[in-house]
Amino acid sequence: MDFSLSKEQLMIQGMAKEFAEKYIEPVAEQIDRENKIPDNILKGLAELDLFGIPYDEAYGGADGGYDGYVLAMEQIGKASGGVAMTISAHSLALSAISFFGTEELKKKYMTPSCKGEHIASFAFTEPATGSDPKSLTTTAKKVGNEYVINGTKRFISNANWPGVIVVFAIDDQTNKPSAFLIDKLCEGYSISEPWDKIGMHGGMLLDVYLNDVKVPLENMLGGPSMGYPILQCGISFGKVGVSSTALGGTLAAYEEAMKYATEKMHRDAPIAKFQAMQLRLADLAIKYETARWMTYRLGWLANNVKDPRAFARDAALTKTFVCDNMVDCARIAMDVHGSYGLMNDYKISRIWKDSIIGPQIEGVADMQKMIVAGVNLAERK
């Protein structure tokens, strides 16, 4: 066991850090305020291959593995949760396509996405359900050589950008969910205004309305009735991104607390001299280190998924811990800041608002725990 990074991994981490510090960090507050990522940031991310790190070169990816993806996403998430969330949701869709897509579908949809010309979306959630396949109301009706899709999808990341969207709908041929690849902004596709959510601004959530959207038969992903396995598997990969984003936020909370504690003076001494602050700084360090190694390991596991159920469990337990942990760290760092932390002038206020997003998205924490227990109990002889 050697917990060290290769030169290439260090370089990917360093590259993302440099880009995040030079270009994202200076506008992070603006992204938060305007809920919009400037075009030059998206262009920069694309040029550095950050929209396609783990994917095969044959489909426009950088072939940098999910371990490289985790390292880069941590640095981006540290600068702006919203930017990281955008890439994370995009990668969730691409991972599903990469895992289940035919050669043709992968070539057609992954290539522009990996290059950052398109930003992908993944749409399971509806007004009535977040994860229950039996409650889906979106329908796919086979008409000749096409499926015609109707329904409403809720809280869909990146729905406003051109690119592919993975849509789950009840297949009228099997009465079970199938997954379809649809070009966003096609005829019959429309979107709501972005939801005004609490944090991770810049990563927009919108509702998607599908009104007689026609897709060719070959755009069904993974075959008929594969919707639920695709959801479970895709979302496991999605948790790699969500965990990395939260890890970056955790690091940001830790660094902000360290900075504040060593600068803020009380009775002529920096507050870091006081034991109460030291205990908090130690807690932050412990929590960051724990989350870090869990997330890095998940990246490595994602590179070599042999047993999707075991991976689903590892992704679920990592995501649960790391996201809850970010909430704890944001709170501790907030306590280090005292009343100053309440002011939007201090980055910790943004981290605090961002932190609560993680535990609620891509399966709430309770759902994750059910996956963990479910897999473990099933494996018990």
Next chain:
Amino acid sequence: MATFMIYSSKEKQALELITAAKSVGAAAVKAVCINDEAQANALAAAGAEVLLINNDAISLADVAAVASALGQVAAQLGADTILLSSDRRGKEAAGRLAAILDAGCLTDISAIKANGDKIECQRNALGGATVATQYIASDKKIIAIRPKTFDAPGAGSGSVNAMTVDVKASAVKLIETKTRGGDSVDIEAAEALVVVGQGLNSKDDLPAVEALAKKLGGEVACSKPVATDKKWLSEERIVGLSGKKCKPELAIILGISGQVQFTVGIRDAKVIVAVNSDENATINGMADYILTADMHDVIKEMNSSL
């Protein structure tokens, strides 16, 4: 006993090198001047034994020729300890001359001290994080000393003698020299500095800052962004790693948070005052006096009370 030789393309810095050589026990100081009779006379009047090279084939823009000339003189004099000014011309020549003489070389020296037969030199290392004390152990030594580390020497009675050297045909041709626009301020020489940073609201606030500097008998200086990004002050006034390293008696630092790239340029000031609206600014950690207030109010109030 070491034989000292000094050279700088600038008269003021050459004079300082005479003092530097004497501070480490030089009985006599040999000075080289290239195509600069005025400097030769000035150095002689400060007690140096000047060797004046008049040779049109040597252009200062061609450091190969300059280093070659210096190497020839050093050989003729048997000079073993050569002090150069650590300005850019001096540093460029230092490495070249070191290769000619097979000498150990230290540049950017901010202090020298004789310790037995060694000359201990101080310089910033690791990007300003540390200060290294080093000495040269080889027979031939080249030490490039930062401008203003030493004062000019008093009067003395030296001499000027002509010297001839041979230099090769130059592969470097000077096309054009552009002097830096207008501002000839020397913030390193100022006794007091009023240093402004990004806390400055606009260029219109500068006259009040200048007035304060004047009242304190000093100059206005700034952090890098004020000059390079906003262009409110000239680059001559930048304090920091990529600017000047100053050690005034008094530095009043207004509206600067205090990153190391900046503080390395001012940390040697005798008394540092930090004025910042953020009571948690890093700069406060390295200040003698901390005033948490709006810098613009402070400038106004100081101007009216001084």
Next chain:
Amino acid sequence: MNIVVAMKQVPDLQQVRIRNREPVFTDVPLVLGNIDKNALEAAVAIKESGDANVIALSAGNEDVEDTIKEALAAGADEAFLVLDDKLNGAESGVVAQVLAAAVKKIDDVGLILFGEGSGDNYSGQVGSRVAELLGLPQVAYASALELKGDKALVTRSLEDCTEIVEVTLPAVVTVLSDINEARIPSVTQILKAGKKPKEVLELDEVGVKIPPAASVVTVSNLAPETERKRIVVKSVAELIQSLTTEGVIGR
């Protein structure tokens, strides 16, 4: 034409910690110096606007083989390395001899570029030393660089003026950090760096012997003591009172 960019492996200064005033290098990753990256960028810019092959040259311990990937990712076409543990932390004079000997082994060298100073030591000697050892003209402190046939037009930025000089190639040029903004390599470029051609020589293959005695001896290398008073004053009047007592105003 080959453009050689001399690059130095240094500890990542952002990660060097200070403990009891001593710098701590344990577990600090090794990287290429920042200004070296500007030199590389200058070379790659010339390559992109004309026809040149960019060779990253470095001397150091075996870790350089990994560290040099940074240059190969950022646009160097190949690497030329002289590796020996004894070169780790070797002084300027020795490094210059090794680099000069290495350059002699490379054909058709038109330009040899350096950063104006290394990331860690910043003494700015090696470029000048190499130029002298190779008998080449040089221009240091370049803030602009342009090739014109067998000559280079270089802007040398001095304290009080800038000079535009024309230098006959081959020549040594050392660059300032503001000559350009070094590009950030993409993930793909990072992952392909290790596959680019690389020539690795040992110290005796370039015929340089390291002298037994160092020419420069370091007595100490400590963080400066910053014992400041840190007195919080409440008003301008109080400040002026204190500064008057210090004797720094009202002299």
